[in-house]
Amino acid sequence: MSAPERIPPRSGLTGPADDPAGPAAPADDSAVCELLAEGELTVRGRIREASNAVLYCSVELDGRSGTCIYKPVAGERPLWDFPDGTLAQREVAAYELSRATGWDLVPPTVLRDGPYGEGMCQLWIEADPAVELLALVEGEEPGPGWKAIGFAEVGGGGTALLVHADDPRLRRLAVLDAVMNNADRKGGHLLPTVDGKLYAIDHGVTFNAEDKLRTLLWGWSAEPLTDEALGVLRRISEDLAEGGSLAARLAELIIADELEALRDRVAALISTGRHPEPSGQWPAIPWPPV
Numbered sequence: 001m002s003a004p005e006r007i008p009p010r011s012g013l014t015g016p017a018d019d020p021a022g023p024a025a026p027a028d029d030s031a032v033c034e035l036l037a038e039g040e041l042t043v044r045g046r047i048r049e050a051s052n053a054v055l056y057c058s059v060e061l062d063g064r065s066g067t068c069i070y071k072p073v074a075g076e077r078p079l080w081d082f083p084d085g086t087l088a089q090r091e092v093a094a095y096e097l098s099r100a101t102g103w104d105l106v107p108p109t110v111l112r113d114g115p116y117g118e119g120m121c122q123l124w125i126e127a128d129p130a131v132e133l134l135a136l137v138e139g140e141e142p143g144p145g146w147k148a149i150g151f152a153e154v155g156g157g158g159t160a161l162l163v164h165a166d167d168p169r170l171r172r173l174a175v176l177d178a179v180m181n182n183a184d185r186k187g188g189h190l191l192p193t194v195d196g197k198l199y200a201i202d203h204g205v206t207f208n209a210e211d212k213l214r215t216l217l218w219g220w221s222a223e224p225l226t227d228e229a230l231g232v233l234r235r236i237s238e239d240l241a242e243g244g245s246l247a248a249r250l251a252e253l254i255i256a257d258e259l260e261a262l263r264d265r266v267a268a269l270i271s272t273g274r275h276p277e278p279s280g281q282w283p284a285i286p287w288p289p290v
Contacts, residue, residue, distance in 0.1 A: 029099065032108040035061050036068055036121045041114045043070070052076050052087065052204070053116070056124070071204075072119035079205070081212070083255075087204030088120035093253040094180055094203035095122075100239055100246045101232050103172045107199050125199045131192035133170065134216065134290070136160040147219020150285065162289065164219055169198035174217040175229045178276050179236070179265055180206040185215035187290040207254045209261040211279050214286045220275040230273065237266045 039061035047054040053075020059068050076087045088111060095109035109122040135146065138160060142148045146163040154160045164170060170190075177185050183205040191199040205212070225233075239246035240263050250259055269276070278284035 029104075029108050031064075032066070032123055033110050035059055035064055035066055036108060036123060037110040037112050039064070039066075041068075041070060041112075041121070043115055055116075057114075057121075059121070067124040069122045069124055069201075070114050070116075070119055071122075072114060072116035074117050075119075076204070081210075082205060082208065086254075088118070089253040090206050091120040091122065091203050093250050094206055096246065096249050096253070097180055097236075098176060100236055101172075101176060103176065103232070105169075105173050105176055105198060105200050106203065107201065122201070125191045125193065125201070127191040127199075128194045133165045133167065133190050133192060134187045135163050137163055142219075149216055149218055149289075152289070162216075164216055166219065167198075170217055171220055171226065172229065173198065173200055174215070174220055174275060175225065175233070175269070176200075177215050177217065178213060178269060179233070179262065181208055181212055181261070181265060182206050183208065183212035183214050184286045185217060186286050186288070187216055207258045207262060209257045212282055213276065213279070214283055216285060216289055218278065218284065221277045223275050225269065225273055225275060230270065233266055233270050237263070237270065240266060 036059060039059035041057045041059050043055050043057050044067075045056040047056060047069075053072055055070045055072070057068050057070045059066050071088055071091070073085050073088050076085060078084050082090075092109050092111050095106040098104060098106035107123040107125050109120060111118065112121050114121065136152065136154065137143065137146070140161065142161065142163040145166050147166050149162040149164055151159045152162045169192075173185075173190075180203065182203065184202065185200075186202075189200055189202045191201060193199065236246065238244060240250075240259075241247060247259065250262070254262075
């Protein structure tokens with residue numbers, strides 16, 4: 001697959017300042033999804049550090065314009081534990097699940113045809129690089145406002161404690177990741193914005209029927225879920241039942257065994273009332289972590 005060589009600057013995961021289209025700001029999801037699904041896509045560059053083909057695009061429709069990420073199915077690398085050609089659908093399933101929670105942690109995402117065939121198209125989110133959600137600290141305990149993840153090797157053969165912010169937005173995301181069985185929640189997938197919102201991206205390896213949860217957000221492991229989270233999970237459980245609108249939508253994107261496993265994960269979280277712990281059967285933290 002060929003693509004233009006220019007790469008949009010990714011410092012702080014922000015959009016390129018020299019793009020005449022400019023980054024689109026999140027707005028009403030239905031309007032944004034219409035723009036993403038029906039607008040004319042123009043490839044502006046390629047994100048080279050991504051493991052699959054990730055194209056930075058502008059999109060225009062009826063005088064409206066924005067910027068987005070387009071991941072064509074044809075550019076997906078085969079994985080031993082996920083069916084070929086399904087990562088784009090899983091990205092959309094993650095968005096649909098996020099919308100159903102009411103937390104809106106995943107940017108608007110659609111399936112559509114594009115310059116390189118069918119793929120996922122997602123609104124580009126411009127992140128605020130000044131917001132710190134991860135850190136390496138000295139000592140064996142996190143300070144106030146932080147949660148411990150584990151020890152990491154640093155220069156000179158030493159170690160430091162890797163921590164994430166004790167942030168309610170991250171805590172919601174930890175619940176969402178547990179529900180969708182996210183196998184790759186890295187620090188670089190977290191996009192805090194200047195208006196105080198948090199978005200999360202890269203959900204191609206989700207919804208597997210087997211336990212594959214790998215995440216940096218273990219800080220609440222085994223702690224009781226918040227009342228808010230339990231209320232959301234109970235509502236999601238109803239919508240995932242046979243005949244529910246969320247179940248019907250996800251059935252178009254993931255297979256029956258994966259949908260049933262999703263129901264089981266929600267039921268287990270409601271039953272225990274606690275954040276999950278690492279299973280010990282699968283590496284708990286993705287590599288590289290950021």
